[in-house]
Amino acid sequence: MTTISRPSAVVHVPPKSREGAEERRATWLLLGPALVFLGALSVWPFVYLLYASFTSYQLAIPIPIEWVGFKNFSRVITNARFLSSLGITLIFALVAVPLQILIGMGLALLLNGITRGRELYASLFLIPMMVAPIVVGFSWNLFLNPIYGPLNSFLKAIGFEPPAWAQSPDWALPTLVLVDTWQWTPFVMVVLLAGLKSIPSRVYEAARVDGSNRWQTFFHIVLPMLYPYLTVAFVLRFIDSFRVFDIIYILTRGGPGTSTQNLAYYTYDMGFGRFEFGIAGALSIIQLILLTVGTMLILSLAKRRDRAPAAGKALPPTVVSHATQQLQGANS
Amino acid sequence: MASVTLSGVNKWYAGVVHAVQDISFRIEDGEFFGLLGPSGSGKTSVLRMLAGLERPTSGTIAFDDVPVQARSPQERNVAMVFEQNALYPHMTARQNISYPLKIRGLSKGEIETKVADVANMLNIAHLIDRRASQMSGGQQQRVAIARALVRRPNLLCLDEPIAHLDTLLRARLRGELKRLQRSLGTTSVIVTHDPIEAMTMTDRIALMRDGVMQQIGTADEIYNRPVNAFVAQFFGLHSMNVFTVSDVRDTPEFSGQCGGQKVLLPDCVKPHVQADRRIAIGARPSGVSVHKQGQAPRGADMLSLSGRVYVAEQLGDSILVTVQAGETTIQAMTPPSQVFGIDEPVDITIRENALYVFDGDQRTLRFASGQPLPGADRIASFG
Numbered sequence: 017m018t019t020i021s022r023p024s025a026v027v028h029v030p031p032k033s034r035e036g037a038e039e040r041r042a043t044w045l046l047l048g049p050a051l052v053f054l055g056a057l058s059v060w061p062f063v064y065l066l067y068a069s070f071t072s073y074q075l076a077i078p079i080p081i082e083w084v085g086f087k088n089f090s091r092v093i094t095n096a097r098f099l100s101s102l103g104i105t106l107i108f109a110l111v112a113v114p115l116q117i118l119i120g121m122g123l124a125l126l127l128n129g130i131t132r133g134r135e136l137y138a139s140l141f142l143i144p145m146m147v148a149p150i151v152v153g154f155s156w157n158l159f160l161n162p163i164y165g166p167l168n169s170f171l172k173a174i175g176f177e178p179p180a181w182a183q184s185p186d187w188a189l190p191t192l193v194l195v196d197t198w199q200w201t202p203f204v205m206v207v208l209l210a211g212l213k214s215i216p217s218r219v220y221e222a223a224r225v226d227g228s229n230r231w232q233t234f235f236h237i238v239l240p241m242l243y244p245y246l247t248v249a250f251v252l253r254f255i256d257s258f259r260v261f262d263i264i265y266i267l268t269r270g271g272p273g274t275s276t277q278n279l280a281y282y283t284y285d286m287g288f289g290r291f292e293f294g295i296a297g298a299l300s301i302i303q304l305i306l307l308t309v310g311t312m313l314i315l316s317l318a319k320r321r322d323r324a325p326a327a328g329k330a331l332p333p334t335v336v337s338h339a340t341q342q343l344q345g346a347n348s
Numbered sequence: 349m350a351s352v353t354l355s356g357v358n359k360w361y362a363g364v365v366h367a368v369q370d371i372s373f374r375i376e377d378g379e380f381f382g383l384l385g386p387s388g389s390g391k392t393s394v395l396r397m398l399a400g401l402e403r404p405t406s407g408t409i410a411f412d413d414v415p416v417q418a419r420s421p422q423e424r425n426v427a428m429v430f431e432q433n434a435l436y437p438h439m440t441a442r443q444n445i446s447y448p449l450k451i452r453g454l455s456k457g458e459i460e461t462k463v464a465d466v467a468n469m470l471n472i473a474h475l476i477d478r479r480a481s482q483m484s485g486g487q488q489q490r491v492a493i494a495r496a497l498v499r500r501p502n503l504l505c506l507d508e509p510i511a512h513l514d515t516l517l518r519a520r521l522r523g524e525l526k527r528l529q530r531s532l533g534t535t536s537v538i539v540t541h542d543p544i545e546a547m548t549m550t551d552r553i554a555l556m557r558d559g560v561m562q563q564i565g566t567a568d569e570i571y572n573r574p575v576n577a578f579v580a581q582f583f584g585l586h587s588m589n590v591f592t593v594s595d596v597r598d599t600p601e602f603s604g605q606c607g608g609q610k611v612l613l614p615d616c617v618k619p620h621v622q623a624d625r626r627i628a629i630g631a632r633p634s635g636v637s638v639h640k641q642g643q644a645p646r647g648a649d650m651l652s653l654s655g656r657v658y659v660a661e662q663l664g665d666s667i668l669v670t671v672q673a674g675e676t677t678i679q680a681m682t683p684p685s686q687v688f689g690i691d692e693p694v695d696i697t698i699r700e701n702a703l704y705v706f707d708g709d710q711r712t713l714r715f716a717s718g719q720p721l722p723g724a725d726r727i728a729s730f731g
Contacts, residue, residue, distance in 0.1 A: 218434040221401055225505075226448040226495070227422035236447070240438040 069297030076291040088298035098299070100274060101282040102306075104189065108278060109257040112193045116253055117246065119197065120204025127205070128212040138209065145202040153266030156195045157182070160267075182267040188276045195263050200256065204249045211245030212238070247318040251311050258307055279303050349535050350411040350502040351377040352398065357407030359393050359559075367393045369559040370407075375552075377412075378533045380526070382550035384540055386582065390559035392507060395539045399426050399505045411502055427496035428505040432512045434492060435480040441467075441491045442476045448499050466498045469528070486517045493525075497532065504529075506538040510545070522548050543583045547571075555579055577710035580630050586668070590630040591676040592708055596621050602648075607674030611653040612646075614700045620715055626708030635702025636680035638669050638688065644695035651698040657688045671696055 069089070072082045092098050123141060127134055144152070162168055162180040171178040179187040215238065223233045261280045264270060270277035270285065277285070279299065287296030352375040359368035368390040375381045383391040396402040397409060400421035409417040416424050427448075435444050442463060449459045467473045470490045480488055489509055496504055510521045526549045529536050540546050546553045547567040555562045555570060563575045574580035580588040593604035593611050603612050604627070611629075621627050629651065637644075644652055655673030662684070669680045669688055678696060688694065705715035 216433055218430045218432075219436060222428070222430060222434040222436070222492075222495075224401065225399055225421040225426060225428040226451070228447070228451050232451050236451070237436055237438075241436075243438075 065297050065300055067297075068293050069301050071294050073293040073297070074291055075293055084294065088294045089302070092295060092298050092302060097274065097277075097282065098279075101277050101279050104276065105258060105278040105280075107189070108193060108196075108260065109254055112196050113250060113253045113257055115193065116197050116201045116204050117249060119201045120249065121208055123201065123205040124208035124212055127209055138206070141205060142202045144199045147199070149199065149262035150266065152195065152199050153263040156191075156198075156263070157267050160191065183272065185272045185275050188268050188272060192260070192263060192267065192276055195267065196257070196260060199263075200253060204253065207245050207249040208242060211242045215241050243318065243321060247314065251314055254314065255307060255311065258303060349377055349533060351375060351379075351413075352503060352535065352537075353408075353410045353413065354394070354398075355408050355410075357394070357397065357404045357409065359390070359397060359402065360405045367559050368397070368404075371556075371561050372407075373554055373561070373564055375535060375537065378535055379552065380529045380550045381535075381537045382540060382546035382553040383537060383556065384543060384546040384553050384583075385556035385562075386541055388558070389556040391539045391541075391554075391556050393559075394556070395505050395507055395537060398503065398537060399428050400424050401428075425499070425502045426505055427499065427501035427503075428507065429489070429492045429496050429509040431508045432485065432488070433480075435488055435495075437480045440477050440479055441472060441483070441494075444480075444491055445495045445498050448495065452499070462498050463494075466494045469497075470494045486513050486521065489513065489521070493528075497528075497534070501534065504534045504536040506536060508540055509538070511540065511542070518545075525549060544585060547583075555583065557582075573713065573716055574630075574704070575713055577628060577630060577706050580704060580706075580713075584632065586633045586679065586681070588630050588632050588704070589636065589678045590628055590704075590706065590710055591678070592626060592628045592710065594626045594708070596625045596627055606653065607676045609653050609655065609674035609676070611651060614650050614703065615648045616700050616703070616715065617651075617705055620705045620707075622708060624708055628706035628708060628710045629698075630704035630706060631678075631698045631702050633668065633679040633681040635698060636678060637697045637699075638671060638680045638682050638686065639695045639697065641693040641695055644697050649700045651703065652695060654693065654695045657690055657692045657694055659690060660688050669694075 070083060072084050127138055159165055159167055160181040168178045181187050181191045223237055259280055264276055264281050268276040270281045283296050283299040286292045355372045357368060357371045361367055383394055385391045397404050404417055408415050445463045446459045467476055470493060472490045475483055475487055510518045552566055553570060554564045557578055562579050563570055570583050577590040581590055591606055593606045596604035603610055617627060653673050655671040658670040658672045661668040667682050667684055669682050671678050671694060706713055
């Protein structure tokens with residue numbers, strides 16, 4: 017037998033010596049600030065929110081806080097305003113997100129097809145995404161102003177009778193969808209462009225030699241290879257669409273009436289408009305549950321696709337699991 | 349299945365790189381044809397033009413004498429096997445192989461039969477439901493070959509199909525591919541940078557360099573009658589030794605100078621010496637003998653010079669000795685019984701019957717293996 021020592025770095029043995037104790041202390045010292053920060057800004061508010069949702073906490077009325085069990089929840093889900101805001105949230109998600117995916121895919125294909133100046137165009141397209149949502153809200157508010165806005169001046173000048181956009185009951189929600197799409201389509205484009213870049217040119221050439229035309233290549237080969245990227249884009253945009261608040265706050269304030277009041281805005285209104293912290297807490301928890309269930313559903317569908325041909329061997333973790341991590345980050 | 353004719357084909361990239369320069373040749377129906385050359389020689393460009401992935405800048409390509417250079421790969425009914433990673437990764441082997449049939453609108457039953465046939469032929473029936481990521485490189489290439497053969501193409505284009513596999517597997521697939529091609533009779537073109545691959549698999553070989561065709565012929569023809577020194581050095585398991593001898597004179601003995609060394613030349617070289625008194629000598633390592641200093645035989649039928657051993661490499665059944673003679677290095681294949689030390693002074697001899705003579709610029713073969721070539725002066729010099 018030889019006596020060559022083997023590398024032992026694989027298993028980390030907890031240090032027991034004095035040096036070890038020092039190392040442990042250093043570990044806590046280094047991690048401590050971050051943990052405190054996380055606890056104070058993320059864990060504690062969540063625990064407090066959970067607690068508040070089961071109490072009669074009202075900031076404006078100095079009554080003692082009482083434990084009310086699920087009363088807040090039952091009050092919320094039987095409320096017509098809740099149901100209408102849930103409907104608006106879902107309509108928003110199911111119109112805006114597919115729209116963004118479609119346009120984003122188109123832009124990504126367009127950019128992937130050009131060789132000269134691709135980076136320049138990509139960065140130009142990214143600008144809306146880099147603007148703070150509140151600024152986006154103000155800019156569009158000016159742009160779409162029915163009286164002073166340049167858009168309506170232009171439309172009137174060429175003979176149209178333009179709507180009042182954000183102030184019109186029929187046009188307010190489409191306007192918000194438009195603004196959100198304007199801002200977030202570039203994100204979808206970037207994700208899908210990365211996906212397109214990951215397809216080797218040989219695959220396209222093989223398809224050409226196999227006799228596949230452009231459409232066949234797109235639907236049979238490119239699109240299936242993009243599924244993981246589409247899943248990521250869809251999930252992230254779906255979550256974000258539930259959180260849309262800034263542009264509603266600036267452009268419509270949930271109105272006219274309650275026509276653009278989504279769950280996020282309704283929750284804000286209950287919490288900081290009426291100081292009903294118990295109700296607002298219950299609303300937040302309900303949204304969290306809805307989002308979690310929704311995204312789990314999407315991911316399990318995506319995973320089933322991924323696994324489709326049963327071959328026994330497990331596939332390497334794909335982008336889907338990456339999306340799961342992102343999601344967990346986004347939910348907390 | 350078809351014969352393929354290229355005439356005067358040129359390919360320019362971006363108007364600056366002349367990648368393929370005025371190439372003409374014919375591939376017979378059912379022939380296995382090799383396109384050989386170092387990287388950048390233009391061989392892959394020729395293949396891509398045959399496949400229809402690229403258009404020639406000028407010239408014509410004809411299948412069965414019908415010009416096809418403006419047609420798409422589909423219209424030409426060509427199939428191609430790429431170097432690697434060209435399977436559709438989201439599909440199983442079965443889906444990959446059936447794809448070309450599916451988009452041609454064949455019925456499910458037909459597709460199933462054809463896929464099963466080709467899968468059995470290539471021994472991949474047990475892999476048929478795996479995806480690319482679940483297969484080894486060799487298995488993936490088998491699937492790629494199956495995908496190419498399943499629709500019986502007019503022309504099968506193979507772009508270094510086995511270059512990325514390990515040595516043993518490569519050797520096995522060489523034989524398999526050759527048998528497969530023979531039994532199917534599909535006209536096939538393989539691009540390779542490995543002379544052994546080209547020699548072992550194909551019927552005829554076209555050797556290219558820097559976009560220029562050097563020589564077209566059977567392995568035997570190219571090996572034994574290389575048209576120039578480049579072909580001689582590139583083709584074969586071991587590179588041919590080629591060195592230029594200058595200042596060739598007849599008195600006091602027939603000799604010349606090579607990198608500061610005196611070289612005694614055999615009489616057969618005499619008729620080929622040009623006015624500039626230069627000549628290039630070629631000899632394969634197997635034709636070179638190495639002797640201890642002072643022990644070399646002498647004669648008018650052999651070339652001799654002296655040098656020092658640079659390195660001796662054991663190859664098992666022989667030793668490859670590299671000798672430094674002035675500024676020239678010469679490799680010799682010697683029997684394993686002969687042992688030489690590094691820097692040992694030695695004499696080298698090459699017999700007339702192992703000798704090749706090129707002109708002083710190494711561009712044209714003048715004399716090969718003991719017998720003057722018929723019309724040696726007229727052998728095309730493509731350089």
